[in-house]
Amino acid sequence: MLSHESPECQERCSRIFLVLCYGEVMNASRTARERVRAELTREITDIARRHLATDGAPGLSLRAVAREMGMVSSAIYRYFPSRDDLLTALIIDGYNALGEAVEDADAVCPRDDFTGRWLAVCRAVREWALARPHEYALLYGSPVPGYQAPEDTVVAAIRDTVVYGRIISEAYAAGALTPPGGTPAPPAAFAGDAAIVRELMPGVPDDVVAQALVAWTGLFGWVSFELFGQFNNAILNRATAFDHLMRRHAALLGMPA
Template identity: 75%
Template sequence: MTAARTARERVRAELTREITDIARRQLATEGAGGLSLRAVAREMGMVSSAIYRYFPSRDDLLTALIIDAYNAIGEAVEQADATADPTDHLGRWLTLCHAVRDWALAHPHEYALLYGSPVPGYQAPETTVEAAVRDAAVFSRVVADAYAAGAIAPPPIAPDPPASLAGDAEIVRSLMAGVPDLIVFRALTAWTGLFGWVSFELFGQFNNVLTDRATAFDVAVRNLAGQMGLGQ
């Protein structure tokens, strides 16, 4: 009985992987809004009713793709940090930023699923949160480690964070426990700047604006580090 169940589990895992692989290809041609379980079933040679045993709705399939993508970018960032000198906090920040950009350029449609236009009618469930914070957790460790080492201090002209931050950004603040709100807020601003820059490049806003985008990106994320107070 156990062997039979294990065999069924393997078959289910293989079919689930095939479904998500086809769905990722659909993202490239139809976009997230055009994702269709029926189209996936047709490509697999399955009847529509069969695919619903794996993903009861389009939203369930979207959620699986989102979790996979968050885990992929999180893993890329974790692996990048593992190669960096843990005492070189600016170097770690730069390494992680380049890992985000490299992953986005290699997986543009998955990046767009995470950071592009919201899918009409879709609301991401709580089950996506754990995967979604993997990369943020690594960036937060860089900030927390830099603060503990005395290697991060916002410039004197840095304005105070909004008073509302005391009750906001709970996930970010929990990841940077012990770090003052001023640095947390500036780190959140730098984080936003990083993804804004990547999104501008990926979605074409830099067309006819920047040619040497790799060099421009490096300068940009160094500027973001400086505005955060890292490497001053």
């Protein structure tokens, strides 16, 4: 008999959860049934992701996915209890894909080229978003109304932020950050939140944390503006402008040119 605390049960539950919510299998599942279930779950999310890419989240229809799989619509509910759960799986996948893209972009840079690493991260975010606008919109656009982000999305959601925080932290530790003066000192009431954010960039003082937030919100603010049409008829040579603004952010963080 399995107790709920037994490693077996935990392992089984977590695998089921992964199959259900992530549409992924870790490796060979135990039984044949579980294997085909994982296969079909993955197929559903793949088709759904394709529909999402072409039609956007509001146009994602469970019935259309079922049709493409040659299933009847009600059968999909064996795999995802609701449309929102399918969307949640896509969201988690999306965060992981973006996080991986950011990790890869950072990984190929020389470790001590902090400006280069930051720029690589910025470009990775932008290019990932431009290649999959609807998926980006699902992650960083308006949240779907009924949707409550499960706690589990959080770990995936901050993968890119973790990379960013490491760059800042390492740059500061290496003494490579000499920010320009003239900026106001963070107020005392900011200390608490700075401490939370500092978990992502250990050892960094409050004013660098604040400036890091400026850069991070600036990056996603730009990408969202560009993708959601706010730059129409206003900014044409977008790659150039983006690049310059991100270099500017690096300089304002005190990174070397």
